[in-house]
Amino acid sequence: MKPFKFFLITDTHYFSEKLPAFGEAYKDFMDGEQKCFAETAAINKAAAEYLSKSEEADTILIAGDLSFNGEKQSHLDFIELLKGLKSAGKKIYVITAGHDCNEHPFAFDDTGRLSPEGTKREELYDLYYEFGFSEALSVHKDSLSYVAEISEDVWLFALNNDGDGEYHHTYTASQREWIDEMLRKGAELGKMMFVMNHYPLLPACPVFGLIGDAVMPGADEMTTVFADGGAHLGFTGHMHNQSIKCKTTEKGNKFWDVCTGSLIGCPAFMRLVEIKDKSTVQIKSIPVPDFKWDKGGLSHEEYLQRQFDMMIGNYLDYMANDPERLMRKLRLPDKAVLKKLLSKLGGFVQKATLGSVCKKFLVKCPDSVKDRPLKGFLLEIVRNIFTGNAPYTEDTDEYKAFMGVISRFSPVLAIVKKKVKVKGKPLDVKQMLHECLGNYGVDEYNTTLTLE
Ligand SMILES: [Fe+2]
Numbered sequence: 504m505k506p507f508k509f510f511l512i513t514d515t516h517y518f519s520e521k522l523p524a525f526g527e528a529y530k531d532f533m534d535g536e537q538k539c540f541a542e543t544a545a546i547n548k549a550a551a552e553y554l555s556k557s558e559e560a561d562t563i564l565i566a567g568d569l570s571f572n573g574e575k576q577s578h579l580d581f582i583e584l585l586k587g588l589k590s591a592g593k594k595i596y597v598i599t600a601g602h603d604c605n606e607h608p609f610a611f612d613d614t615g616r617l618s619p620e621g622t623k624r625e626e627l628y629d630l631y632y633e634f635g636f637s638e639a640l641s642v643h644k645d646s647l648s649y650v651a652e653i654s655e656d657v658w659l660f661a662l663n664n665d666g667d668g669e670y671h672h673t674y675t676a677s678q679r680e681w682i683d684e685m686l687r688k689g690a691e692l693g694k695m696m697f698v699m700n701h702y703p704l705l706p707a708c709p710v711f712g713l714i715g716d717a718v719m720p721g722a723d724e725m726t727t728v729f730a731d732g733g734a735h736l737g738f739t740g741h742m743h744n745q746s747i748k749c750k751t752t753e754k755g756n757k758f759w760d761v762c763t764g765s766l767i768g769c770p771a772f773m774r775l776v777e778i779k780d781k782s783t784v785q786i787k788s789i790p791v792p793d794f795k796w797d798k799g800g801l802s803h804e805e806y807l808q809r810q811f812d813m814m815i816g817n818y819l820d821y822m823a824n825d826p827e828r829l830m831r832k833l834r835l836p837d838k839a840v841l842k843k844l845l846s847k848l849g850g851f852v853q854k855a856t857l858g859s860v861c862k863k864f865l866v867k868c869p870d871s872v873k874d875r876p877l878k879g880f881l882l883e884i885v886r887n888i889f890t891g892n893a894p895y896t897e898d899t900d901e902y903k904a905f906m907g908v909i910s911r912f913s914p915v916l917a918i919v920k921k922k923v924k925v926k927g928k929p930l931d932v933k934q935m936l937h938e939c940l941g942n943y944g945v946d947e948y949n950t951t952l953t954l955e
């Protein structure tokens with residue numbers, strides 16, 4: 504096979520400029536949002552301009568959540584943007600996802616929440632026909648999935664994982680049979696095969712393994728099917744985070760999941776991928792370009808990060824000052840005891856430093872981190888989980904202080920590990936935090952993967 508390059512972007516969440524996004528209800532909604540909203544058209548246009556001018560690659564893959572929340576007008580305008588890329592000589596392959604079909608999307612103006620026209624799932628095939636389906640070797644229309652030969656001897660498995668669209672966000676039985684058949688055909692013909700799927704197929708960190716839809720249901724089985732069937736690589740999105748993770752099957756085959764951040768929220772990156780040969784793939788990450796918007800003097804990266812930090816910071820502030828609001832936002836049960844606990848914990852987080860926490864639990868705190876406010880540290884840990892390449896490995900002072908305190912709870916955590924199972928696996932809180940603080944795997948931005 505010839506070496507082949509393509510761009511991959513995901514979670515473009517385009518929101519039409521013809522729809523309103525302002526007012527008090529809009530501000531309230533944005534309090535808990537990681538992604539930008541009113542700005543998405545400007546960001547998408549800047550990215551499209553970059554991609555249309557780039558001579559690095561002529562193929563662009565988009566891994567779902569194309570529209571903000573299924574507004575018909577957003578799809579129509581996004582498709583115009585894709586048509587522009589096509590006329591600039593680019594080939595585009597998309598999959599759709601949960602945010603692309605919604606019969607009750609929303610917009611905001613001074614009067615409050617509005618209900619613009621939505622999009623039915625059945626409409627997506629025709630809307631996006633010329634961006635993947637029309638070029639496909641094989642289409643599984645019910646599941647909006649297809650396989651296309653995107654370069655000589657390179658097969659893209661573009662898989663929608665909406666399942667029944669409501670409760671089961673995974674492959675349907677007939678889709679699964681079709682995937683098995685296409686894997687068999689591709690392997691027989693000696694094709695280089697890889698997957699594009701909206702939901703992650705491997706958890707970015709162990710905490711994501713516990714969250715409902717942070718990994719596709721059934722992904723453990725499917726990654727084995729892919730790897731043992733000859734597809735060793737998947738590109739995913741949905742969690743709006745940057746990660747590159749690997750698993751090895753019992754038969755000794757590898758599967759790599761390259762999850763990419765959303766185009767319109769921190770961390771906002773695009774991937775440039777080069778398939779050098781059947782078993783060597785180079786991944787590069789390119790920051791989303793600057794976009795036309797009044798960013799109040801901030802750089803576009805600072806502007807996007809401010810939205811992310813505001814979301815986490817607000818949650819921590821609500822915990823202390825308005826626990827009921829936090830409980831509403833996180834859909835927690837309305838229990839007085841929970842409200843009291845959150846408020847107490849929130850108050851502590853607001854005032855503590857790493858040094859004061861260590862002192863409380865009789866742990867030696869390295870001087871370099873003892874004045875760090877706990878709130879800022881927790882916010883950074885959460886942000887690092889999403890941005891990838893988490894920096895606090897065992898040799899860092901931050902690790903020593905934080906895990907020193909956690910170790911004080913070892914006896915309780917040992918009982919939890921023995922008695923509590925989540926998704927069939929023992930809940931190992933210490934190991935989970937260890938892996939969230941620092942990345943011990945490959946560089947999650949720029950790396951060369953060995954697939955076989
Ligand atoms: Fe998304």
Ligand SMILES: [Fe+2]
Nearest residue numbers: 568600601741
């Ligand atoms: Fe999603």
